[in-house]
Amino acid sequence: MGATAEIGGGCLCGAVRLRISGRPIFSVICHCASCRRASGAPSVAWVGFESGAVTVAAGDPQVFNSSTGVTRRFCRRCGTALTYENARRPGTIDVTTLALDDPSLFPPTSEVWLGDRLPWQPVDPTLQHFATNGD
Ligand SMILES: [Zn+2]
Numbered sequence: 158m159g160a161t162a163e164i165g166g167g168c169l170c171g172a173v174r175l176r177i178s179g180r181p182i183f184s185v186i187c188h189c190a191s192c193r194r195a196s197g198a199p200s201v202a203w204v205g206f207e208s209g210a211v212t213v214a215a216g217d218p219q220v221f222n223s224s225t226g227v228t229r230r231f232c233r234r235c236g237t238a239l240t241y242e243n244a245r246r247p248g249t250i251d252v253t254t255l256a257l258d259d260p261s262l263f264p265p266t267s268e269v270w271l272g273d274r275l276p277w278q279p280v281d282p283t284l285q286h287f288a289t290n291g292d
């Protein structure tokens with residue numbers, strides 16, 4: 158249970174495994190249109206870490222640049238969305254919360270890109286709200 162305990166994660170088929178050490182920088186739910194398309198879900202939960210905290214322990218994720226400076230990785234076999242990196246936040250990497258072996262570890266504290274939210278997707282009134290990226 159220590160702060161340095163390793164966290165496991167990975168994709169649906171098991172080809173890609175992630176190993177994470179260190180504590181998250183943030184935990185959010187993103188409503189942006191790119192995350193929706195990339196995941197096939199109405200919103201996507203992300204946990205952010207320092208880049209060095211996240212290692213690909215098995216497999217070879219496919220890279221996709223969804224916007225300038227944005228790198229998304231996903232399993233080339235089963236399609237699970239895994240990580241997100243943005244050149245405007247160097248030194249950080251976000252991991253899809255639902256790719257963690259225990260997605261309950263880091264509950265989200267805010268919702269971002271609510272300006273893109275689908276009208277039928279509920280908002281959690283107990284979280285912080287941002288119309289865009291929360292900066
Ligand atoms: Zn897979």
Ligand SMILES: [Zn+2]
Pocket residue numbers: 187188189190191192193270
């Ligand atoms: Zn997003």
